[in-house]
Amino acid sequence: MSFVTNNGIDQRDGKLGMTFLYVAFAALIVGASCGVLQGLVRGGLIELPGFLDYYQILTVHGVLLALVFTTYFIFGFLFAGMSKMLGKMTSGERTSGWIGFTILTIGTVLTAIMILLNDGSVLYTFYAPMQASPWFYIGLALFMIGTWICGAAMLTHYFRWKKTNKGQLTPLFSFMTVGTILLWYVASIGISATVILQFIPWSFGLVDKINVLLSRTLFWYFGHPLVYFWLLPAYMAWYVVIPKIIGGKLFSDSLARLSFILFLLFSIPVGFHHQLMESGIPEFWKYLQVVLTFAVIVPSLLTAFSMFATFESAGRAQGATGLFGWFKKLPWHDVRFLAPFIGMIYFIPAGTGGIINASHQMNAVVHNTLWVVGHFHATVGATVALTFFGITYWLIPVLRGRQLTPKMNKLGVIQTILWSVGMFIMSGAMHILGLFGAPRRTAYTTYQDHPTALEWLEGVFSSQVTMAIGGTILFVAALLMIYNVIHLAFLAPKAQTEFPISEVAEDAGQTPRILENWKLWIGIAFALILFAYTIPLWDMIQNAPPGSPPIRTW
């Protein structure tokens, strides 16, 4: 039994990957349930029962969807892909994976308990000096430690392969996995520093005050690469999987690798663009990080070209003519393509919104308004989530030795369309409401019937009621997704299903070896981080105001 493989993946590795996916989808349904409640409350359509607080379920929604669903899905996907591409893990590597999973899960459960006890209604950004139970922060620390152990298992796997296959180019999937894990490691320095050095001693009462600005800065040092940690596995599917599904080839191996290196370099020294409206950070350093933020747009521009080129080449190879004839050749009825494709389309307004958010003083128009909520629902809620759903429709069958039946494919298409429409309505309304100044993270209120706030409930498209309608459609789509997941994992007919990995086009050219020189890239990444952060961080510590004592305001 232990040597059986499912579609080229050792069953024991597949089981590890699948376990991550079960937790991910459990988080999805609870998180989505909280989301629809919030939408209905905010639209003024329902009131929550007395035992539930709006900000408590908002915390659950953010933590479960932004942190738990994404992280578990990503590790499940990466473990499965690494086993497929590099061969089965050693028992040591696999054991590390399970230890990582266990610690990660203990952390998640601990944090969840604190939130359910209403001892952690601090939202997933947990800004000081609001203080949750110390166990909330301990849970977060365990969560981080769990991810490090899982990441270490994958890095070991990768470097072992490299050693036994000296001189060979590593498979693109494994290269991208390593890029993603390294990004996560460098990013997690920030959150670990603030949680372990600031929040935990402070919440246990070992120190009585906290440096608020420093904690926010360390959080956002982590917070921006966090969004790239979600996005990069979606990009992996776009580069490595989608070309195969559409019957084409990867446009360029080296450009794919280059874009991942650029993400590693430029997605970290940019956290100030989340703090543009904040006192205590001089304008110069904000603008410097704005410039670095704009550099991280370039790999996405590269990716946009690569995707269209992959589609056009595949279409033309299948006989398409004319300027856009290739568009009709794409497999629109295949959910494994449709879901990620709509995700890509969502990334056009999502990425554009990101450029606007990061534009220094222009951030005043949108900062902490519903626009931002619309923005990250378009990025992580549509681009990333739809791509992850698209992956799910073949990955679960692969890992469970089952089949995506035509009927299930059709349900998948319906689920994709529902999710896309719901997100369009909700995210669109949020963007417009944000431009009118409607705040994010705020329960239903009319601000004592102030005309400005009443308008936010009265528009046709730009209304909080519209948001609620979109949210309801999304909830239905989430329910259908859960049904699909259960069907694919337990009910679908047994069959061999292929893990789609594309080949590189013959004319793509050689991949320069320097792209795999991780020491060089990590060195440059740290140099950029030191350049962007050293002086302002030093200033925050040296010229810090008296700290803040803990406060519980919920």
Place this chain on the structure above:
Amino acid sequence: MSNLEYKKSKQKNPHTHTTKTHEDQSLKGTFVSVMLLGTFIVVAWVGIFYLFISRL
């Protein structure tokens, strides 16, 4: 796809040199698509910049 099919696919756009590079492919649709994307970015950004200026 085999090399043969590949050659066929570009018959509409013949090139003289024999070594295959990306230049052989017709990527006109790709170029038009990304330029449309670029136009969207510019229009949206300018719109919000205008909103910022108008609210000064």
Place this chain on the structure above:
Amino acid sequence: MHLHRYEKYWLIFGVGTLIIFLSVIGVSAFAMGNHPPSHTETIDPQNVDETPPFDNPGLEQIDEHTYVATIKAMTFGYQPNEIEIPVGSTVIFQVTSQDVVHSFTIPGTNVNMMVTPGHINKAEHTFTEPGSYLVLCNEYCGTGHHYMQMTIEVIE
């Protein structure tokens, strides 16, 4: 590494556009003074009430058309919670928090700043239209966050 001709054009267009965006906001910020609120003055968050100018929050006229509004943010409101100014006035808002993180945000204007305890933040706006302007907190600050507001009455 080989780049298709069209990809080169696309990258030149894309990077060029980004440089233009950066130049426009850079000139607007550094040459014309339209910076995001980034005041660096600090204050003891536990002694806001005793520290000038926050020991005496309110509106102060400094010349014919210019006012300074000194405002304390707290759970869940602002002090003062209403100010009145003639239309055409420029108001410099200086705000700090005596407890958790808040914001000071006037929808429909560019006044939208974070108010972190320990720091004083500043923003300026000229009110050219009469009316009642809503001020709200758009950073979650606790269970009554959605009740945190004040108004600015701009009169003829």
